[in-house]
Amino acid sequence: MVQNAIEIRGLQKTYRGGRGEPEKHALKGVDLSVPAGKIFGLLGPNGAGKSTMINIMAGLVTKTSGSVRIWGFDQDENPRQSRAAIGVMPQELNLDPFFTPHGALEVQAGLYGVPKAQRQSDAILEMVGLSDKADAYARTLSGGMRRRLLLGKALVHGPQVLVLDEPTAGVDIELRQMLWRNVRRLNEEQGTTIILTTHYLEEAEEMCDEIAIINQGELVAQDSTRNLLGHIDQKCMVIQPAGEVDALPEAEGLSVERRADGALAISYQANATSAEDVLNAVRASGISIQDVKTEQADLEDVFLELTRSR
Ligand code: ADP
Ligand code: MG
DSSP states (O other), X not given: OOSEEEEEEEEEEEEOOOTTOOOEEEEXXXXXXXXXXXXXXXXXXXXXXXXXXXXXXXXXXXXXXXXXXXXXXXXXXSHHHHHHTEEEEOSSOOOOTTSOHHHHHHHHHHHTTOOGGGOOHHHHHHHTTOGGGTTSOGGGSOHHHHHHHHHHHHHTTOOSEEEEESTTTTOOHHHHHHHHHHHHHHHHHHOOEEEEEESOHHHHHHXXXXXXXXXXXXXXXXXXXXXXXXXXXXXXXXXXESSOXXXXXXXXXXXXXXXTTXXXXXXXXXXXXXXHHHHHHHHHTXXXXXXXXXXXXXXXXXXXXXHHHO
8 A cells, every 4th residue: 555646746738739828837847645535525616727637547538747646656656557446437528329238338447457257337338227238339328428537537447546537516416416426435445645726615514524625727735524624614705785885894804895885704723713703893883784795715715815925
C-alpha cells in the first residue's frame, strides 16, 4: 500500500490557442498529494482546471510539464502500471453509440488487458443498475444510464484509484444516490481511493474526508473537510429595511454590503455568529426590518474568500 494514491508536482498545462485565440494557461504549476484510501474532493469554479488535471491523470490530455505519480508509478517512467491503477469517469458523455453496455465493458476490459476469465462485466452492470439494459444499444440509453455506464467502464480493471469528474452535475436524485452508495462501498469494502469534483459544497461536505480547492489553474487550499469548510462556513442574511438607514449595523464578524435595491447583505461565519446575533446588531443600529431572507454562500464567493485570505 502506498501512502499517496496520487502525487502531482509542478503540473503545468498550456492549451495552444486555435484560430486566432490566445493560448490558455490552464494549470500553473500545481502540487497535489492525495492520500491513499480517502474520498478526496477537488473543488473549484468553472474553468479552474479540474477536468484538465483529471484528464492528465487519466492520460487523455498531455501535460506541458511537471510530474504525475499514480499509486507510486510515474506516468512517464511506468506508463502501463500508472494507467492500470486509475479509472476515470469523465465529465463528457463520450460513448460509442454502437456498443451495448455489456459490449462496451468487454471492450474496455480488453483495452486494459483483463483476461476473459477475470472480467466482471455482469457484476459491474448489476452494480450500476444496468443489468436490464445489458444488450441495448448505447444510443438508446438515457443520459442517466450513460453516466452509469461510464462509471462501469471506469471500474473494469479494478483500479486502486477511481476518479469521478462532476458525476452528479445535472443528474436526478436517484442516480446521485446510486452513485454515492457505490462510491462509499468501493471505498469501504475495497479500499478504493476516490477523487471527485463537484460544484455542490454540501455534497463535498457530506462525501469527502479531504478537499483541495483550485482556482484559475492554481491550488489555493487543501485541508481536511472539517477544517476547510469550517473556514468557509459563510452565510448571508439579506435585510430589507422598512425605512431610511442612518447607520449600518456593526458587530464583530459581520461584513455588511448595501445592494442597489437598498437591501443590506450581511455576511457572517455561521460557526461564530448566530442569526440571532445578526438580527440584534441590525436592531441595535436602529433599523426596522421589513423583510428578511437568508442566502447560501455562493461557491464563487467562497473561492474568492479563500483566495484572498491565503
Ligand atoms: P474545469 O473542469 O475546472 O471547469 P477545465 O480544466 O475544463 O476547467 O478548463 C480549464 C481552462 O482551460 C478553461 O479556461 C478552459 O476554457 C480551458 N480549456 C479546457 N480544455 C481546453 C482545450 N481543449 N483547448 C483550449 N482550452 C481549453
Ligand atoms: Mg470540468
